[in-house]
Amino acid sequence: MNTKISKTTSDNLKKEIANLPTDLILIIIDHNISSLYSKVLNLQEIDGKKVIVWKAPDGEKVKNIKEYESCVEYFLDKGIHRKTHLIAFGGGATSDFAGFVAATLLRGIKWSVIPTTLLAMVDASIGGKVAINSKEVKNLIGAFHKPEHIWMNYKFLETLPPDEMKSGKGEILKYALLEKTIHDLVQSDSPMEEIINACGTFKLNLTEEDFQETGKRKILNLGHTFGHALEKIYNLSHGVAVLWGMAVMDIIYNNSKNLKTIKELKSKLNIEEEKSPWIKRDFPMDKIIELVKKDKKMVSNFDLEVIIVHEIGKPEIKTVDLETLAKDVSKVQDELKNLSL
Amino acid sequence: MNTKISKTTSDNLKKEIANLPTDLILIIIDHNISSLYSKVLNLQEIDGKKVIVWKAPDGEKVKNIKEYESCVEYFLDKGIHRKTHLIAFGGGATSDFAGFVAATLLRGIKWSVIPTTLLAMVDASIGGKVAINSKEVKNLIGAFHKPEHIWMNYKFLETLPPDEMKSGKGEILKYALLEKTIHDLVQSDSPMEEIINACGTFKLNLTEEDFQETGKRKILNLGHTFGHALEKIYNLSHGVAVLWGMAVMDIIYNNSKNLKTIKELKSKLNIEEEKSPWIKRDFPMDKIIELVKKDKKMVSNFDLEVIIVHEIGKPEIKTVDLETLAKDVSKVQDELKNLSL
Numbered sequence: 001m002n003t004k005i006s007k008t009t010s011d012n013l014k015k016e017i018a019n020l021p022t023d024l025i026l027i028i029i030d031h032n033i034s035s036l037y038s039k040v041l042n043l044q045e046i047d048g049k050k051v052i053v054w055k056a057p058d059g060e061k062v063k064n065i066k067e068y069e070s071c072v073e074y075f076l077d078k079g080i081h082r083k084t085h086l087i088a089f090g091g092g093a094t095s096d097f098a099g100f101v102a103a104t105l106l107r108g109i110k111w112s113v114i115p116t117t118l119l120a121m122v123d124a125s126i127g128g129k130v131a132i133n134s135k136e137v138k139n140l141i142g143a144f145h146k147p148e149h150i151w152m153n154y155k156f157l158e159t160l161p162p163d164e165m166k167s168g169k170g171e172i173l174k175y176a177l178l179e180k181t182i183h184d185l186v187q188s189d190s191p192m193e194e195i196i197n198a199c200g201t202f203k204l205n206l207t208e209e210d211f212q213e214t215g216k217r218k219i220l221n222l223g224h225t226f227g228h229a230l231e232k233i234y235n236l237s238h239g240v241a242v243l244w245g246m247a248v249m250d251i252i253y254n255n256s257k258n259l260k261t262i263k264e265l266k267s268k269l270n271i272e273e274e275k276s277p278w279i280k281r282d283f284p285m286d287k288i289i290e291l292v293k294k295d296k297k298m299v300s301n302f303d304l305e306v307i308i309v310h311e312i313g314k315p316e317i318k319t320v321d322l323e324t325l326a327k328d329v330s331k332v333q334d335e336l337k338n339l340s341l
Numbered sequence: 342m343n344t345k346i347s348k349t350t351s352d353n354l355k356k357e358i359a360n361l362p363t364d365l366i367l368i369i370i371d372h373n374i375s376s377l378y379s380k381v382l383n384l385q386e387i388d389g390k391k392v393i394v395w396k397a398p399d400g401e402k403v404k405n406i407k408e409y410e411s412c413v414e415y416f417l418d419k420g421i422h423r424k425t426h427l428i429a430f431g432g433g434a435t436s437d438f439a440g441f442v443a444a445t446l447l448r449g450i451k452w453s454v455i456p457t458t459l460l461a462m463v464d465a466s467i468g469g470k471v472a473i474n475s476k477e478v479k480n481l482i483g484a485f486h487k488p489e490h491i492w493m494n495y496k497f498l499e500t501l502p503p504d505e506m507k508s509g510k511g512e513i514l515k516y517a518l519l520e521k522t523i524h525d526l527v528q529s530d531s532p533m534e535e536i537i538n539a540c541g542t543f544k545l546n547l548t549e550e551d552f553q554e555t556g557k558r559k560i561l562n563l564g565h566t567f568g569h570a571l572e573k574i575y576n577l578s579h580g581v582a583v584l585w586g587m588a589v590m591d592i593i594y595n596n597s598k599n600l601k602t603i604k605e606l607k608s609k610l611n612i613e614e615e616k617s618p619w620i621k622r623d624f625p626m627d628k629i630i631e632l633v634k635k636d637k638k639m640v641s642n643f644d645l646e647v648i649i650v651h652e653i654g655k656p657e658i659k660t661v662d663l664e665t666l667a668k669d670v671s672k673v674q675d676e677l678k679n680l681s682l
Contacts, residue, residue, distance in 0.1 A: 022641075023641050023642050024641075024642055050642060065406065065409075065410045068406075069406045072475065072481075072482055073475060073476055076475045076476075076477070076478070076481050076635065077476075077477070077635075079634050079635055079639075079642075080639075081637075081639035081640055081641060081642065082637060082638075082639065082640050083640055083641060100445075103484065104441075104445070104482050104483060104484055105481070105482065106481060106483075106637045107470065107472065107480075107483040107484055107485055107637070108484060108485065108553070129448065131448065134413065134414060134417045135414055135417075135418075136417070136418070137417070139448075140413075140417055140446070140447060141413055141445050141446065142445060142447075142448040143444065143445055143448055143449065143484060144448055144449065212449070293420050294417065294420055296422075296423060296447045296448070297423075298420075298421075298422035298423065299422055299423050299424050300363075300364050300365075300422060300424060301364050301365055301391060301420075301422065
């Protein structure tokens with residue numbers, strides 16, 4: 001079955017859940033979201049259903065094996081069955097984690113998402129990539145497990161911290177490079193809801209077409225090869241790290257042709273220009289290689305896949321060996337040293 | 342892609358692995374099997390490939406989250422990539438565990454099995470049901486993830502302890518009730534290799550047809566609803582517990598019509614007649630219900646699915662609520678008290 005994305009309101013959420021064909025609902029809710037919305041929405045009381053709630057530590061902190069064990073043992077101890085439906089209520093970390101729980105409880109139960117951050121609305125909640133982190137690297141333990149429903153309620157964005165808005169905008173900018181219509185929506189100052197909807201639909205279609213990422217879906221990794229490493233090295237938010245990752249790849253393999261567009265799009269999305277985290281210093285290629293080797297983009301002991309956008313809407317999946325990549329980076333060190341966006 | 346079952350020899354195993362289209366092999370090997378066969382087979386040295394070996398604690402002891410964490414962190418720390426191929430080398434517990442590792446490492450890598458027990462050859466290694474145990478109940482944490490190859494080498498049965506042979510025969514007896522041709526093979530004293538091959542092919546076809554167990558595949562759970570509970574309560578081997586589970590279900594819902602056949606098949610498979618673990622006492626229905634409630638056969642908060650074989654080769658999937666099941670058991674307590682097979 002394919003995922004259904006639908007717009008909803010705070011009032012309607014309870015009805016949507018009541019309509020699910022099960023008598024048992026599990027909810028994994030982000031701790032912050034629980035403080036802000038639990039009382040108002042009162043999802044723990046749904047007519048005709050037993051509801052079991054597990055509160056997740058805020059954000060990325062939940063994505064490890066210890067919390068995974070604690071969560072699954074909690075649900076299993078309460079007694080669950082095959083037709084149980086799990087709901088992820090929070091940002092991308094919550095849905096990554098909850099989706100992995102749903103993928104592995106009783107070998108897979110159905111699940112749905114109520115995304116509460118911009119990043120989750122345009123990216124993390126869509127496409128069924130679910131995961132927790134290993135000790136050193138993000139998302140190395142996971143599965144592909146599609147949610148049934150994604151219920152979009154833009155209201156949640158009103159309480160979202162500015163840094164998290166910015167992170168979501170980083171991923172929107174990625175879509176704007178991958179797809180001309182999204183680029184044009186951003187350039188023409190379209191309403192945020194319309195942009196979010198276009199990003200979600202674009203990702204949903206692509207991931208339905210290539211669910212297990214054997215081909216075309218890989219273009220969504222634009223900016224992520226270096227992005228994941230930069231996120232770790234400089235403690236950046238995910239979307240911001242992806243943004244730098246895209247820019248660096250453009251400098252190395254596209255003669256910096258898209259930098260101007262990236263700056264324009266950033267400005268349209270109200271992200272201020274800023275200096276790169278490594279400004280005036282060497283781009284940290286050694287550290288990056290160390291981390292990339294342990295990431296998921298490697299396709300042999302030596303080769304990895306990177307995404308390059310030659311012009312808006314025309315991405316290429318390129319296989320490159322690590323040694324060549326390091327050489328290619330060294331050729332553009334000067335430009336990298338002075339990068340601002 | 343579908344799973345390929347192929348007969349192999351100790352000499353050929355190395356060649357089979359060398360032919361896999363990857364430069365990185367992970368091996369999860371049962372500790373006992375490692376002691377018996379590591380030096381002889383020398384699988385840790387394969388031309389043109391890097392090989393990383395993780396030794397699993399014997400049997401069921403490996404199937405928990407702690408060992409899972411230790412194993413995945415070990416492999417991730419060595420550095421692996423998307424095209425890595427994992428090999429499970431051991432009995433059913435080893436392949437259940439290894440398959441779950443393969444299903445979740447980098448969101449799923451390819452894997453193959455070298456089954457070394459009779460139970461693994463006829464059942465556990467086939468069909469892609471992979472899992473670890475929760476604190477209280479078996480196989481509650483898992484996934485569906487098909488192996489690429491199952492390499493059958495009957496040589497391993499020569500060093501298999503008698504109790505494990507008996508456990509495997511319990512599952513063979515299950516197939517003999519589900520499928521007339523297997524029943525006839527056993528009744529006509531066919532060679533064990535032929536019986537193993539017929540069981541494997543039967544399960545493989547059924548699981549390819551209904552991979553995620555939404556319908557027909559459920560018949561393979563014959564004997565397992567009570568079996569899993571009996572296994573836990575009396576510390577029985579898996580196949581033996583399934584055998585008692587089948588007999589009990591036949592007494593409750595089939596007027597004991599198959600008991601004679603079960604006894605005949607047992608005798609053909611050289612399993613001695615023995616008394617039930619609860620002989621002369623009440624069948625432990627309260628404890629069973631407590632365990633069944635936490636198992637995977639429940640389809641709502643009250644209902645579960647059981648399998649009944651009306652005549653050889655004609656199984657039925659029946660939904661029954663727990664209360665009714667307990668009443669139906671109480672009606673046949675006398676017969677259950679005196680059960681020997």
